[in-house]
Each structure stands twice: as C-alpha cells, then as structure tokens.
Amino acid sequence: GQSLEQPSEVTAVEGAIVQINCTYQTSGFYGLSWYQQHDGGAPTFLSYNGLDGLEETGRFSSFLSRSDSYGYLLLQELQMKDSASYFCAVMVDTGGFKTIFGAGTRLFVKA
C-alpha cells in the first residue's frame, strides 16, 4: 500500500528554525508537495520537489531524497503566523497519476 508518515505535532520558538519530516512508502513515486493550513482555512500550496535536493522559497525550503524516501520542510525565522498544520503529499504514477496526503503536522510557535 501507499503510506506517508509525518510527526503529529512540533513546537518551536519564534525566530527559530524548525524542520518537519515526511517519510513515504509508495510505488510509482513522482514528487513531493507541501501544503499549509491555518485553523478553519483551506490548504494552500507551499512547494514541490520533483528532483532530489533543496528548493527554497523565501523563509521556507523543502528537501527531497528519493533514495531515502524522505523529505522535509524547513521553516526559518519562525513567526507566530506560521502556527498551522503542514501536510506533505506525494504524487504517484500507478498507471494514472494521483496524490496522497499525509495526516499533517501541527506546528505551534511560541513567543
């Protein structure tokens, strides 16, 4: 079957750096995406990694290692507004493309 694992909760201090990991066991892996969701809001796209390595978008970076079936989202210079849930999602090609979401990581940023 297809599965993704990410921590359920992470707590960090304002101004710090935090890493949210995502490991996956899938067949037909194509790429890894990250979404942010604030309480009561819609998931919003953050980043996509189709190739190994680091993708940087402002304070957020995302990393992928296909050989390790592992990726992470790195948030720098944490702000209170970064308190939200973060979902990894893998796109797989199993004769047709589909996307599978992880259960999400709740990030709490403390002052």
Place this chain on the structure above:
Amino acid sequence: DAGITQSPRHKVTETGTPVTLRCHQTENHRYMYWYRQDPGHGLRLIHYSYGVKDTDKGEVSDGYSVSRSKTEDFLLTLESATSSQTSVYFCAISESEGFTEAFFGQGTRLTVV
C-alpha cells in the same frame, strides 16, 4: 487567489436526508476533486473529475456520488447522510492529473445529527 468557491460553508442535517455540496471554479481547470478532512486522517479523496461527465472514485467513495455537467461546477451528493459523514469537505482544482499543485476551496463543515 484561485477562483474556487464552495457552498454552503456550513450545514447541519439529519441522518437519512440527502445533501448536496457545490464547488464552483472560474479557472477553467480540467481536474476537480472532493476531499474530506477528519482529525488524524489528513485529506482523503472521495471522488474526482477529469472532465465534463467524467468522474472516478477515490479512496473513501462509499455513500457519496458526484456529478459534473459543466466545467466550472462539481457537485458532491450524500444520498442518505450518516453521522460518520460529519466532516469538513474540501473541493480542489488542478490543471494536471494527480497534481503537484492544487488550489482548494474554503471548505464546507457538515454536521449530521
């Protein structure tokens, strides 16, 4: 922001009644999806559409049906609502099958009592 709206935003209904949720997009994206979100489960795909009148099942499709008669509208119907269908429902759109990037509506909070 992508033009995608869901209606209603909140609904309380009784067990056994039919319920229809609507998703409307103004982006002309080919692919549309319905997800449900429950604590501890993330987003789970109910049904998706790859064109007008072209739909397929997702991983949690039992008890749900969908229709897409126009590119811009994707309807999700609970034929006979049950308490297990109490959830937050999200519609999403994308330009490609599966997706590297999808745009989500604001969600519909459905409570079945």
